[in-house]
Amino acid sequence: xxxxxxxxxxxxxxxxxxxxxxxxRAHAGKQAGVIAARxxxxxxxxxxxxxxxxxxxxxxxxxxxxxxxxxxxTSHVMADAVKRLYPDTKLTIGPAVEDGFYYDFDTAHAFAxxxxxxxxxxxxxxxxxxLPFVREDVSREEAERLFSEKGESYKLEILRELEPGPISIxxxxxxxxxxxxxxxxxxxxxxxFKLMSFAGAYWRGDEHNKMLQRLYGTAFKTKEQLDxxxxxxxxxxxxxxxxxxxxxxxxxxSEDVGGGLILWHPKGALIRKLIxxxxxxxxxxxxxDLVFSPHIGRENLWQTSGHLGFYRxxxxxxxxIDGQNYFIxxxxxxxxxxxxxxxxxxxxDLPIRYAELGTVYRYERSGVLHGxxxxxxxxxxxxHIFCRPDQLSAEVEGLIxxxxxMLRSFGFSEFDTYLSTRPEKFAxxxxxxxxxxxxxxxxxxxxxxxFQVDPGEGVFYGPKIDIKVKDSLGRAxxxxxxxxxxxxxxxxxxxxxxxxxxxxxxxxxHRALLGSLERFFGVLTEHHAGAxxxxxxxxxxxxxxxxxxxxxxxxxxxxxxxxxxFRVQADERNEKLGYKIREGEMQKIPFMLVVGDREVxxxxxxxxxxxxxxxxxMTIESFVSLLRERAVRPAPRRG
RNA sequence: GCUGGCGUAGCUCAGCUGGUAGAGCGGCUGACUUGUAAUCAGCAGGUCACGGGUUCAAAUCCCAUCGCCAGCUCCA
Numbered sequence: 132x133x134x135x136x137x138x139x140x141x142x143x144x145x146x147x148x149x150x151x152x153x154x155x156r157a158h159a160g161k162q163a164g165v166i167a168a169r170x171x172x173x174x175x176x177x178x179x180x181x182x183x184x185x186x187x188x189x190x191x192x193x194x195x196x197x198x199x200x201x202x203x204x205t206s207h208v209m210a211d212a213v214k215r216l217y218p219d220t221k222l223t224i225g226p227a228v229e230d231g232f233y234y235d236f237d238t239a240h241a242f243a244x245x246x247x248x249x250x251x252x253x254x255x256x257x258x259x260x261x262l263p264f265v266r267e268d269v270s271r272e273e274a275e276r277l278f279s280e281k282g283e284s285y286k287l288e289i290l291r292e293l294e295p296g297p298i299s300i301x302x303x304x305x306x307x308x309x310x311x312x313x314x315x316x317x318x319x320x321x322x323x324f325k326l327m328s329f330a331g332a333y334w335r336g337d338e339h340n341k342m343l344q345r346l347y348g349t350a351f352k353t354k355e356q357l358d359x360x361x362x363x364x365x366x367x368x369x370x371x372x373x374x375x376x377x378x379x380x381x382x383x384x385s386e387d388v389g390g391g392l393i394l395w396h397p398k399g400a401l402i403r404k405l406i407x408x409x410x411x412x413x414x415x416x417x418x419x420d421l422v423f424s425p426h427i428g429r430e431n432l433w434q435t436s437g438h439l440g441f442y443r444x445x446x447x448x449x450x451x452i453d454g455q456n457y458f459i460x461x462x463x464x465x466x467x468x469x470x471x472x473x474x475x476x477x478x479x480d481l482p483i484r485y486a487e488l489g490t491v492y493r494y495e496r497s498g499v500l501h502g503x504x505x506x507x508x509x510x511x512x513x514x515h516i517f518c519r520p521d522q523l524s525a526e527v528e529g530l531i532x533x534x535x536x537m538l539r540s541f542g543f544s545e546f547d548t549y550l551s552t553r554p555e556k557f558a559x560x561x562x563x564x565x566x567x568x569x570x571x572x573x574x575x576x577x578x579x580x581x582f583q584v585d586p587g588e589g590v591f592y593g594p595k596i597d598i599k600v601k602d603s604l605g606r607a608x609x610x611x612x613x614x615x616x617x618x619x620x621x622x623x624x625x626x627x628x629x630x631x632x633x634x635x636x637x638x639x640x641h642r643a644l645l646g647s648l649e650r651f652f653g654v655l656t657e658h659h660a661g662a663x664x665x666x667x668x669x670x671x672x673x674x675x676x677x678x679x680x681x682x683x684x685x686x687x688x689x690x691x692x693x694x695x696x697f698r699v700q701a702d703e704r705n706e707k708l709g710y711k712i713r714e715g716e717m718q719k720i721p722f723m724l725v726v727g728d729r730e731v732x733x734x735x736x737x738x739x740x741x742x743x744x745x746x747x748x749m750t751i752e753s754f755v756s757l758l759r760e761r762a763v764r765p766a767p768r769r770g
Numbered sequence: 771g772c773u774g775g776c777g778u779a780g781c782u783c784a785g786c787u788g789g790u791a792g793a794g795c796g797g798c799u800g801a802c803u804u805g806u807a808a809u810c811a812g813c814a815g816g817u818c819a820c821g822g823g824u825u826c827a828a829a830u831c832c833c834a835u836c837g838c839c840a841g842c843u844c845c846a
Binding site for chain 1: 771772773774775781802803804805806807808809819836837838839840841842843844845846
């Protein structure tokens with residue numbers, strides 16, 4: 132007998148030579164569904180036999196790591212199924228990913244939608260066979276022999292790059308794969324899986340390499356969890372901003388206009404206007420100066436800024452004006468710098484903060500265009516801050532506060548924040564990089580914003596902070612970016628006169644809080660599923676007369692509510708009440724005011740809120756004060 | 771840009787292995803006079819993305835083009 136220490140059962144006595152699986156069966160008790168274990172801190176298969184005094188923790192598919200193992204095992208089963216159906220297939224890699232797993236194949240067979248059920252059926256067969264997953268540790272030579280016999284050239288390529296030491300392979304049935312493991316004990320342990328989609332993917336993500344075929348799938352511990360996941364995806368589709376954009380008549384794109392170019396319809400434009408008004412007011416309150424700059428600039432400007440050197444491929448072709456080349460701006464920076472340079476600046480003038488809702492145009496490859504999220508023409512909520520070294524920390528902290536305030540004002544509360552540090556190729560002095568990076572880092576710490584460091588992921592001209600928010604499909608979209616720029620001040624000779632009467636180079640910070648109005652509006656639409664907060668709703672209330680004889684009264688109500696400063700319509704169409712209510716719900720209008728005989732007689736309205744909260748009869752005045760309460764804009768930032 | 775899929779009425783889609791187009795919603799008109807998520811009826815909408823080809827005959831099969839979608843790649 133030996134002793135192992137478990138987390139749940141404490142120290143237990145087990146037979147010497149017992150595998151973890153047997154121990155789990157004997158001691159994990161109710162905790163059925165153990166699929167792997169953590170032995171002295173490392174994940175391993177249940178076939179492993181622990182030594183005396185080992186620390187053991189059982190892993191189930193309820194934990195994120197357990198789920199990952201389950202999905203990884205399912206990807207092996209899928210690969211097996213594909214090889215059974217299409218024997219010429221070569222295996223490449225098949226990891227678990229955030230919501231499931233994928234496996235990339237090199238095969239002459241082009242996958243089609245009808246293949247997914249076939250592969251699923253084959254997988255079900257493999258699961259029913261309940262084959263054990265068997266790990267073997269082999270020598271590199273043995274592994275090479277095995278995979279070259281099988282013609283698995285990609286596996287050989289991976290093999291050649293692995294660290295020296297024994298190689299682990301996993302088998303189940305006839306299937307064998309190079310794999311680190313661990314895996315569930317048997318294929319029968321997979322209870323709920325589904326293949327989701329297929330797509331092309333380059334070998335090793337490099338577009339110069341061969342395009343492989345990727346199958347995506349997912350697996351869960353139970354059928355219920357899988358169904359829930361599928362329903363969540365369907366729900367997310369309903370929230371797709373492109374769909375809501377059409378249904379709510381917010382925006383569109385047109386083939387005739389061109390891809391990635393947005394047409395803002397009246398309702399979308401109104402929401403945008405409300406966002407812009409809010410944005411401008413808050414910037415003025417927070418010490419920014421508003422500026423405007425042109426859409427095009429001479430070649431020389433972009434030469435000096437360096438954009439023609441390092442950003443040319445994202446810029447559109449120049450236009451000839453009086454023999455001079457002019458370029459449509461992909462960024463606002465050079466213009467703001469020109470405003471700064473338009474006169475001499477004293478250290479007393481700093482910090483200077485120029486803000487502009489600047490519309491820029493960038494070439495994006497056609498395949499990446501996506502609704503409002505990825506476009507070719509967009510308006511950045513841009514600003515450039517010029518400050519002295521002793522002001523840098525305060526500016527960064529102020530920016531972090533301001534960013535979070537803005538995002539929260541629109542209903543976002545979950546952020547993924549990244550700090551990107553100096554890359555291999557960079558401009559500017561290392562000492563300034565270090566100082567700036569430290570200022571960003573300590574700013575994040577001081578403001579208590581959790582973040583992740585992306586080492587070497589900064590842009591060449593300076594370190595940056597990025598804040599991303601997630602959309603309903605779980606994709607993260609970058610909104611806020613706060614970047615220090617060491618390049619432009621250098622290139623344009625930006626300087627101020629210090630208290631020593633000598634010129635100094637200021638720190639230049641480039642930032643966008645919402646990112647682009649287009650993307651932000653897309654994220655906002657999905658976040659609220661089209662049901663915008665009352666202060667942003669294009670139509671805040673609709674008056675619904677019960678029948679034609681109430682139309683006149685409905686107009687009167689509409690007039691009074693509109694007179695109080697609200698966006699209100701009257702639905703005078705010759706339709707039944709239920710029809711108009713339904714329409715109002717689908718248009719996500721926050722308040723519906725039903726007026727019929729009772730309301731006319733008593734001189735009031737019967738409001739119903741979005742989401743079927745039925746309010747009792749009230750006077751028009753009390754409704755207006757209710758609306759005033761619900762439509763309040765986020766309060767200005769304190770301090 | 772690459773790989774795959776898809777382009778049929780304003781929208782969502784049907785139209786099997788070729789025989790010159792259909793539904794629901796929406797729109798218009800009329801009837802009904804409506805009490806909290808779809809009243810009924812009639813009518814009008816389509817060069818079946820576009821250009822070639824095969825065929826007696828093409829929405830359907832083939833080729834090219836354009837667009838959209840998913841993913842990859844890219845993303846200052």
